[in-house]
Amino acid sequence: MEPIIExxxxxxxxxxxxxxxxxxxxxxxxxxxxxxxxxxxxxxTAMKIMTGLIRPERGDxxxxxxxxxxxxxxxxxxxxxxxxIAESYTYLTAFDNLKQLARYxxxxxxKRIDEVLxxxxxxxxxxxxxKKFSLGMKQRLGxxxxxxxxxxxVILDEPLNGLDVEGMIDIRKMxxxxxxxxxxxxxISSHLIHDVELTCNRIxxxxxxxxxxxxxxxxxxxxxxxxxxxxVSEVERNGRVSSCAR
Amino acid sequence: MAVxxxxxxxxxxxxxxKKKALVAVLLSLAVIVLGQLVIVGVRSGxxxxxxxxxxxxxxxxxxxxxxxxxxxxxxxxxDSFSGEFSHNSMRITLTRPVSRFKIYTAKITAIVIFILATxxxxxxxxxxxGFIFNTNSATLDSIVRTLFSYIVSLFPMxxxxxxxxxxxxxxxSGISVFFVSILIFIVLKVLGVVFSQYSSLFMTTQxxxxxxxxxxxxPLGKIVRQFLIMLGSGIMLFTAGLYLFDKKxx
Numbered sequence: 001m002e003p004i005i006e007x008x009x010x011x012x013x014x015x016x017x018x019x020x021x022x023x024x025x026x027x028x029x030x031x032x033x034x035x036x037x038x039x040x041x042x043x044x045t046a047m048k049i050m051t052g053l054i055r056p057e058r059g060d061x062x063x064x065x066x067x068x069x070x071x072x073x074x075x076x077x078x079x080x081x082x083x084x085i086a087e088s089y090t091y092l093t094a095f096d097n098l099k100q101l102a103r104y105x106x107x108x109x110x111k112r113i114d115e116v117l118x119x120x121x122x123x124x125x126x127x128x129x130x131k132k133f134s135l136g137m138k139q140r141l142g143x144x145x146x147x148x149x150x151x152x153x154v155i156l157d158e159p160l161n162g163l164d165v166e167g168m169i170d171i172r173k174m175x176x177x178x179x180x181x182x183x184x185x186x187x188i189s190s191h192l193i194h195d196v197e198l199t200c201n202r203i204x205x206x207x208x209x210x211x212x213x214x215x216x217x218x219x220x221x222x223x224x225x226x227x228x229x230x231x232v233s234e235v236e237r238n239g240r241v242s243s244c245a246r
Numbered sequence: 247m248a249v250x251x252x253x254x255x256x257x258x259x260x261x262x263x264k265k266k267a268l269v270a271v272l273l274s275l276a277v278i279v280l281g282q283l284v285i286v287g288v289r290s291g292x293x294x295x296x297x298x299x300x301x302x303x304x305x306x307x308x309x310x311x312x313x314x315x316x317x318x319x320x321x322x323x324x325d326s327f328s329g330e331f332s333h334n335s336m337r338i339t340l341t342r343p344v345s346r347f348k349i350y351t352a353k354i355t356a357i358v359i360f361i362l363a364t365x366x367x368x369x370x371x372x373x374x375x376g377f378i379f380n381t382n383s384a385t386l387d388s389i390v391r392t393l394f395s396y397i398v399s400l401f402p403m404x405x406x407x408x409x410x411x412x413x414x415x416x417x418x419s420g421i422s423v424f425f426v427s428i429l430i431f432i433v434l435k436v437l438g439v440v441f442s443q444y445s446s447l448f449m450t451t452q453x454x455x456x457x458x459x460x461x462x463x464x465p466l467g468k469i470v471r472q473f474l475i476m477l478g479s480g481i482m483l484f485t486a487g488l489y490l491f492d493k494k495x496x
Contacts, residue, residue, distance in 0.1 A: 051341045054495040073249065076343040083341065087334050091264050097338075100259065103252035104342045145338075 002065075004029050004153055004185050005050070009059035012045055013209075020045050020209040023059070027187055027202075029152075032179050034200030034217075035189040036231055042209040043189040044084060047157045050187070051081045063153055080151035082159055086142020090131035094122055094141055097130065098148055105149040116144040119174055121167075135162030143171060147178065154178070156188045160195055168192075172199050197227035205234045212238050249344045253352035256339070257326070261356055266325060270318035271364050277314055278372050281306055282379055302376035303369060303392050304460075310368060311399050311453045315361070316406055320427050322360050323410040326353050327491075328420030337496050350491045354411060354484070361403045369396040395456035402452040405476050408483035409449060415490035452476055 003026035013019040020042035027033050037043050048054045050061045052072050061068045066075035088097045095113060102108040117123045120140040130138055139162050146154055160168050172195065178184040190196050196203065197217065204214040212234045217227070224230040261267045285302065330336040339349055369392070409430075413423045431450060438445040445451040455472050458465055 048496070053337060053340060055493075073343045073345055076341070079343075081341050083337060085334070087338050089260065089263075089335055089338070090333075092260075096259075096263070100256045101338070101342060103255055104249060104344060106248070 001028050003027055004031075004064060005187060006062040007046070007050070007059070008062075010046065010049060010056050010061065011058040012049060012054065012056050018042070018045075018209065020049075020206075023206075023209075023211050025204060025211060025214065027185060029185055030179065030183055031202050032175060032186040032200045033188065034196035034203040035187065035206060036193065036196055036203055036227075037189075037206035038235065039191070041206045043206055044157055045209075046206070047081075047083055047155055047187075047189060050155055051079070051083055052076065053083060078149070078152040079155065080146035080149060080153070081155040081157075082139075082142045082146045083155070083157045085161070086138045086145070088130040088138060088141055088145075090129060093127050093129055094133075094144075095126040097141065098145060101145055101148055108149055112148065112150075116148050119147070120144040121170060136164060136167050139163055140167065140171075143174075147174075147184075150182065151184065153185045153187065156186065158190055159188060160190060160192055168195060175199055193226075193228045193231055197221075203227065205231060207235055207238050210238075250348045250352060253339070253344050253348050254355055257352050257356035258359060261322065261326075261360055264325070267318075267322055267360050270314075270321060270360075271367060274310060274314050274318065274364050274368055275371055277310055278306055278368065278375055281309065281372075282375050286379065302379075303372035304395065306368060306372040307395055307399060307456065308454070311403070311456075312450075315364065315399075315403060316431065316453070318364065319357065319361055319403055319407050320410050320424060323357050323407050324414055324420045324423050324427075326357060327411055327414035328417070328423050331414075331418070331494075331496075332420065334496070340496060346492045347488065350488050354408065357407050357411075358400070358404055361407065362400055365396050365399060365403075369393065391460055394459050398459060399453070399456050401473070401476050401480075402449065402455060405449055405452065405480045405483065408480055408487060412483050412487040412490070415487050415494065446472060447475060449479065 005025070005027035007023055007025040010023040011019075011021050013021065018040055023042075023046060035043050035046070045054070049056050050063070050068060052068050052075075055069065060070075063075045063079055064077075068075045088094075089100070092100065094117065098113045098116065099110075102113055114123070114126070117126050120143050122137065122140050122144055125133070125137065130141060133141065139159070143156075143159060146156065160171060163171060175186055175188075176199070179186060186200075188196070188200060200217055202214065202216050203220060205212040220227060220230045224233065282302070340346070373392070410423065410427050413426055414420070417423050417426065434448045434450040438448045438451045452472060452475070455469075455476075458469050458472065
């Protein structure tokens with residue numbers, strides 16, 4: 001099967017030594033890929049490169065066969081994303097915020113905007129401005145923006161930030177529904193291990209800017225009691241290797 | 247092209263909905279009212295003529311191109327770039343299927359449309375006020391020259407906007423950009439006076455280049471030279487700004 005996202009030798013190191021080094025990953029159609037790693041492991045850096053917000057020092061990311069660094073418009077044509085905090089224009093209503101984005105996609109009309117607002121539970125706030133929204137509401141609006149264009153690939157960095165339990169369940173259901181009904185591929189980073197376990201069908205662990213392991217959730221749960229145990233074991237194993245090397 | 251159009255419509259909508267641009271236009275119009283009040287005061291107080299119906303728009307132009315118009319252009323340009331950098335809202339557009347070149351060009355085109363709209367509004371209102379309150383001095387030739395003066399004033403304002411956009415991509419804070427822009431503006435004005443033989447090279451002197459079109463002997467050579475200087479500096483500023491914008495990490 002052809003990968004829908006191809007990450008090859010991706011490297012980006014910052015002055016403080018943090019960043020990512022030589023990351024290789026293939027994400028396949030239908031994957032709900034969970035990107036797990038402690039704070040500062042390089043998750044956001046990788047996702048920012050994938051969405052063109054920063055440039056890599058080396059390597060490349062191809063989405064649907066198009067290079068993000070060389071053919072950005074084509075690569076992002078069928079991609080929706082939410083990176084770090086869901087940003088919105090505070091002087092525009094929720095509806096107008098989505099209308100701004102809709103202009104980039106010929107197939108997205110006002111009906112679709114209403115549809116995604118309904119899907120994310122934001123319909124009743126469509127005429128309100130985000131400056132009065134809670135973090136959870138902003139996050140829901142960000143998710144609405146990410147799925148607006150019926151993308152084939154959705155990249156979400158900490159999508160459950162600020163959401164209450166009900167919100168988390170709603171969003172998880174929405175992800176599963178989109179993956180099932182519209183064959184949307186998800187690339188999700190989260191520090192909420194339990195949620196990744198419930199949401200994702202493949203998981204990659206990143207630590208100190210390097211990918212430690214990639215496996216299916218099913219295989220991991222066959223070998224470990226919980227995803228948390230697997231994560232701790234992978235990180236500790238890498239920690240031991242690093243300390244032995246020193 | 248459709249993607250660029252979408253980006254441009256978005257930028258214009260943002261300008262309009264933020265209301266800052268609207269306030270800028272209204273304040274520019276207030277200059278006309280203030281100017282007319284001064285002229286009425288001079289006329290009734292000292293018995294002087296002040297300005298004729300078509301001299302009034304030129305008087306307004308000479309004041310605004312050196313004061314409020316550069317100021318509001320700076321505010322709109324800074325808001326469009328530094329404002330979005332600091333609020334992280336630039337990411338909203340950057341993560342859509344549109345290249346940075348198109349976003350950058352759409353933003354600048356929106357600023358140019360703002361300047362042009364302000365100039366045309368100033369022209370219409372100052373002409374109306376001029377015709378209503380002042381003695382009639384209008385001839386077809388003077389109407390054409392007035393119209394032309396307002397339109398050509400757009401070019402140096404574009405160069406100025408491109409300079410401010412470059413600074414907005416160079417400095418992190420919008421306030422720094424604003425103060426550095428004012429400082430450079432004042433320094434260039436002073437240099438234009440001190441080194442008057444080289445003044446045509448300075449951006450601030452070019453703001454008054456519409457005067458060249460009012461001279462009876464139509465100095466074509468001088469006009470072409472000034473235009474080429476503006477074109478050259480405009481291209482350099484656009485390219486330098488684009489380079490920085492393209493390299494920026496968000």
